[in-house]
Amino acid sequence: MAQNIRKEFEKNGFVRIRNVLDYKLDLEPILNDMAFIMNRLVHRFVPKKDKKRVLGLSFKKKYSHLVKLNIPELDQYFNIRLPQNVNVDSDFFASQSIFNLIKNNKILEKVSKILGQEISSNPCQNSRIKQPEKAISKKNLHDGLVGRTPWHQDAGVMNKKGQKGTELVTCWIPFTKTRIENGCMMAVKESHKLGLVNHDTGSKGQVEIKGKEKIDDLKTIALEANVGDIILLSRYLIHCSLPNKSKNFRISMDLRFNKTGQHSGRDPLPSFVVKSKNRKKIKVNNYKQWIAMWEEAKNKCIPRKWTYKYPLPTFKNSKRDLPNVI
Numbered sequence: 001m002a003q004n005i006r007k008e009f010e011k012n013g014f015v016r017i018r019n020v021l022d023y024k025l026d027l028e029p030i031l032n033d034m035a036f037i038m039n040r041l042v043h044r045f046v047p048k049k050d051k052k053r054v055l056g057l058s059f060k061k062k063y064s065h066l067v068k069l070n071i072p073e074l075d076q077y078f079n080i081r082l083p084q085n086v087n088v089d090s091d092f093f094a095s096q097s098i099f100n101l102i103k104n105n106k107i108l109e110k111v112s113k114i115l116g117q118e119i120s121s122n123p124c125q126n127s128r129i130k131q132p133e134k135a136i137s138k139k140n141l142h143d144g145l146v147g148r149t150p151w152h153q154d155a156g157v158m159n160k161k162g163q164k165g166t167e168l169v170t171c172w173i174p175f176t177k178t179r180i181e182n183g184c185m186m187a188v189k190e191s192h193k194l195g196l197v198n199h200d201t202g203s204k205g206q207v208e209i210k211g212k213e214k215i216d217d218l219k220t221i222a223l224e225a226n227v228g229d230i231i232l233l234s235r236y237l238i239h240c241s242l243p244n245k246s247k248n249f250r251i252s253m254d255l256r257f258n259k260t261g262q263h264s265g266r267d268p269l270p271s272f273v274v275k276s277k278n279r280k281k282i283k284v285n286n287y288k289q290w291i292a293m294w295e296e297a298k299n300k301c302i303p304r305k306w307t308y309k310y311p312l313p314t315f316k317n318s319k320r321d322l323p324n325v326i
């Protein structure tokens with residue numbers, strides 16, 4: 001029987017859709033671009049005498065070598081958005097392959113089952129390269145980009161305008177098979193029905209559900225996925241990710257989409273139409289236009305020194321603290 005994406009999404013707050021993407025066509029180009037970035041980092045940071053040897057290493061070993069060099073904000077070179085604190089030197093991983101993924105029709109067609117035909121790309125997007133947890137420094141254990149992701153709702157990372165009614169859908173994309181063992185996401189069952197609950201500052205300034213201890217009493221579900229699958233998440237689903245206890249890397253990306261016309265929750269970062277019944281509304285058609293939008297946004301953000309902020313705690317009083325809404 002055909003999967004009813006909308007029905008499952010509304011019932012569970014998430015939907016896993018099998019075999020949407022093709023590894024060779026849709027995902028491998030991004031990994032190849034990451035390998036290219038990595039080689040550039042080797043040229044820049046590895047002492048001359050070791051360069052040849054390190055360039056010959058596998059993706060995993062090369063990355064681990066770079067981590068050991070303590071390069072500041074290494075993950076930012078592979079992240080698909082500007083960092084939270086921005087300056088003139090800030091860079092991010094903006095390849096043609098990423099732009100292609102954001103515009104991928106196979107993804108947009110699935111997202112349209114939830115958001116309808118008028119869809120914009122939302123600039124709240126991340127890539128996450130997670131080494132085995134034992135290789136991660138203590139200070140990064142709870143940094144969601146490289147270690148465990150704390151319990152949160154995605155609506156919690158938008159500004160007030162975005163929180164007010166933007167229908168944000170997260171599209172989580174694994175580049176490696178993701179299981180409990182290597183740090184898949186976990187979700188609190190039916191938590192999307194709670195609406196936005198209170199968040200507070202977590203590790204490294206990221207958001208975290210206030211009163212998260214209460215989650216121990218609730219039913220949770222593991223969101224495991226294979227390469228090629230995508231998982232769409234409701235902005236109110238309470239979720240986190242587990243530590244990577246395996247010996248291998250766990251790589252994923254999370255893109256976001258919202259209904260066109262709604263606030264991105266992260267202005268002035270680029271939000272642009274990716275799907276519409278009226279093709280004239282699709283104005284960003286090539287990679288260079290997309291990069292130009294990010295550059296323009298960066299220039300706007302440099303004087304204030306930040307790209308996005310979220311109000312924390314989300315609510316001043318405790319009415320919407322998790323223990324008070326369940």
Ligand SMILES: O=C(O)CCC(=O)C(=O)O
Pocket residue numbers: 128144148149154170171172185233239240241252253254
């Ligand atoms: O992959 C992860 O660790 C967390 C992803 C997540 O929270 C999201 O995609 O919204």
Ligand SMILES: [Fe+2]
Pocket residue numbers: 152153154239
């Ligand atoms: Fe999330």
